[in-house]
Amino acid sequence: MRMTTASTCCYCGVGCGVLIEHDGERILDVAGDPSHPANLGKLCSKGSTLHLTGDLGARALYPELRLGKGLARSRTDWDSALEHAANVFAETIREHGPDSVAFYVSGQLLTEDYYAFNKLARALVGTNNLDSNSRLCMSSAVVGYKRSLGADAPPCSYEDIELADCLLIAGSNMAYAHPVLFRRLEEAKAKRPEMTLIVVDPRRTDTSELADLHLPILPGTDVALFHGLLHILMWEGWIDRRFIDAHTEGFDALKSLVRDYTPAMVADLCGIPVDYLQTCARLIGSAPAFLSLWCMGLNQSTAGSAKNSALINLHLATGQIGKPGAGPFSLTGQPNAMGGRETGSLSNLLPGHRDAANAEHRAEVAGYWGVEQLPKQPGLSAIELFEAVRAGKIKALWIACTNPAQSLPDQQKVHEALAACPFVVVQEAFFTTETCRHADLLLPAASWGEKEGTVTNSERRISHVRRAVPAPGEARADWAITCDFARRLERRLRPGEPSLFAFENAEALFEEYKPLTAARDLDYSGLSYALIDTLGPQQWPFPPGSQQGTARLYGDGVFPTATGRARFIAEHYQAPKEKREARYPLTLNTGRLRDQWHGMSRTGTAARLFGHVEEALLGMNAEDMRRRRLLDGQLVQVKSRRGSLILPVQKDESLRAGQAFLPMHWGDRFLKGLGCNVLTLASVDPLSKQPELKHAGIEVEQA
Numbered sequence: 001m002r003m004t005t006a007s008t009c010c011y012c013g014v015g016c017g018v019l020i021e022h023d024g025e026r027i028l029d030v031a032g033d034p035s036h037p038a039n040l041g042k043l044c045s046k047g048s049t050l051h052l053t054g055d056l057g058a059r060a061l062y063p064e065l066r067l068g069k070g071l072a073r074s075r076t077d078w079d080s081a082l083e084h085a086a087n088v089f090a091e092t093i094r095e096h097g098p099d100s101v102a103f104y105v106s107g108q109l110l111t112e113d114y115y116a117f118n119k120l121a122r123a124l125v126g127t128n129n130l131d132s133n134s135r136l137c138m139s140s141a142v143v144g145y146k147r148s149l150g151a152d153a154p155p156c157s158y159e160d161i162e163l164a165d166c167l168l169i170a171g172s173n174m175a176y177a178h179p180v181l182f183r184r185l186e187e188a189k190a191k192r193p194e195m196t197l198i199v200v201d202p203r204r205t206d207t208s209e210l211a212d213l214h215l216p217i218l219p220g221t222d223v224a225l226f227h228g229l230l231h232i233l234m235w236e237g238w239i240d241r242r243f244i245d246a247h248t249e250g251f252d253a254l255k256s257l258v259r260d261y262t263p264a265m266v267a268d269l270c271g272i273p274v275d276y277l278q279t280c281a282r283l284i285g286s287a288p289a290f291l292s293l294w295c296m297g298l299n300q301s302t303a304g305s306a307k308n309s310a311l312i313n314l315h316l317a318t319g320q321i322g323k324p325g326a327g328p329f330s331l332t333g334q335p336n337a338m339g340g341r342e343t344g345s346l347s348n349l350l351p352g353h354r355d356a357a358n359a360e361h362r363a364e365v366a367g368y369w370g371v372e373q374l375p376k377q378p379g380l381s382a383i384e385l386f387e388a389v390r391a392g393k394i395k396a397l398w399i400a401c402t403n404p405a406q407s408l409p410d411q412q413k414v415h416e417a418l419a420a421c422p423f424v425v426v427q428e429a430f431f432t433t434e435t436c437r438h439a440d441l442l443l444p445a446a447s448w449g450e451k452e453g454t455v456t457n458s459e460r461r462i463s464h465v466r467r468a469v470p471a472p473g474e475a476r477a478d479w480a481i482t483c484d485f486a487r488r489l490e491r492r493l494r495p496g497e498p499s500l501f502a503f504e505n506a507e508a509l510f511e512e513y514k515p516l517t518a519a520r521d522l523d524y525s526g527l528s529y530a531l532i533d534t535l536g537p538q539q540w541p542f543p544p545g546s547q548q549g550t551a552r553l554y555g556d557g558v559f560p561t562a563t564g565r566a567r568f569i570a571e572h573y574q575a576p577k578e579k580r581e582a583r584y585p586l587t588l589n590t591g592r593l594r595d596q597w598h599g600m601s602r603t604g605t606a607a608r609l610f611g612h613v614e615e616a617l618l619g620m621n622a623e624d625m626r627r628r629r630l631l632d633g634q635l636v637q638v639k640s641r642r643g644s645l646i647l648p649v650q651k652d653e654s655l656r657a658g659q660a661f662l663p664m665h666w667g668d669r670f671l672k673g674l675g676c677n678v679l680t681l682a683s684v685d686p687l688s689k690q691p692e693l694k695h696a697g698i699e700v701e702q703a
């Protein structure tokens, strides 16, 4: 019998609703859910082919264990697998302390999975060594929002895209990375041609093709651009003095800092004509409603926090926040990067948008969980964590639902770290990932359509993710694996104590977690699975008694800071870490393709998704190719200070001279060498600890 189950897409942060067609055993088809507010029935090429990506040949089906490096893993049962893991973790913790183990999780996990990992790491093990691949994705936006507005809360809604008069997209090829939202923008612009679109991107992309004004700035110069725009806005009297005086602080310091960012200086530094800058400022300054959208181009940078803050400054200076069609709106890369932040799944956070460094916050969560205390010692962020593994400080590492052996920068070192780590557990749906090769224990996880929980999308909207079919083989839901392991570990670490992990289903985790959001900026303690099912997906905050979520934040001009005022952040432009120099004269940018997702563990199983781009190609400017006597399709060696790889080159008219582009998706399953991140560098933003994945010095020569 054919049935339909409503759920969500498991790829990007748009969080589209999907209708899964199935027969109770197998997923047969997928369609957009017309009742879901995020996508109103639309799906992109990735979402609409989800049913074609269930290839069992790539799925991890049974637990597999090896008892020594260099040995092959062999099939085992769940009981033996988790008993072994609990023994190793307990012994390691006893012998070397709680910070000798770590957990590295993922924005692909559901909120309930995340919560289970949080409780396991902080309450049971007693370590803050829990970080997520969201560190590579959104952590600069987190710092940007918290520093400027007081909380990690995108204040806008998708409907603001339709209501904006001027829209600025910075560092995002939204047409590829958030396609359904981009369709919404295209339709809005077709209906209201007077809406102006500005795109800031070093490359000419499908997104910039729709723009009224494209600013192809030199890579990494965003802070200078935003300061230059503020300089003009002030000079022309296009700022909102009333809003600044009533609702913000720190404007004078910023005003004196941006005095130096004259149009001529900024145009020169950014490599754009000065009249582009003037036009951009005029479009922003004269718009009744100004909305900005951004993504990895700002976040994945050693100046990621400063870039976020400099863009938010423009909104505060013009009073463009808290009203329809206006505000600074970060686009979330992954399906549940927001849920991870909400549950505290970055090493510096705790559940309910709390901070691990805050003693009061630690005491609140410890009290709620009924444990004496939570760990004070700061946790390691993604890059630090793998450095600690490589240095032998982390002796047992649990990786869930992510592929660091493909996605982290400076890959050679990541592989060395994983090879040297005494015990690596990988909890994963697809055994084909590069990271699985390093697993001493591989635990098969349920995947899309096979598990239940919740996710929060870019506009703070929480959807109920529903299970349509059973997981294949012996695969289990992520929360169930984590809690089963935790119960075994607590029998060793706190024998005789009542279990902290007596959860029977995902909903029980949600019910325990949600009071931790009560009376906080993200309060969704009034929400339940039943209410989502009745009212549809809802945007937080959703306190008890609510009948609908909150579309927009800060409409009253009050911000969740100590003074209630938003803060201007005054920081100078800093150049990217790697300067161009004779040995590495080109700048490598990495980014997404339209039809692939992350490390391709799922999309790489569907032939149809290779129709758009068949293979990894290095894109180069024609003049740079001519100087090196390179021809289209020729194999080249790409070298950075960290490593090299060999792949074909292709002329790319979208790139200015001196720049090259490589899609982020291809790992060593597809390339000669360790994949594209063998080239990228592990330098991080000092506040967000997000690495600079979009800016590496390279040289290219004939292979």
Ligand code: SF4
Pocket (backbone or CB within 6 Å): 009, 010, 011, 012, 013, 014, 015, 016, 039, 042, 043, 044, 045, 046, 047, 048, 178, 179, 180, 181
């Ligand atoms: Fe899935 Fe994102 Fe495409 Fe929507 S836009 S169908 S969430 S990949």
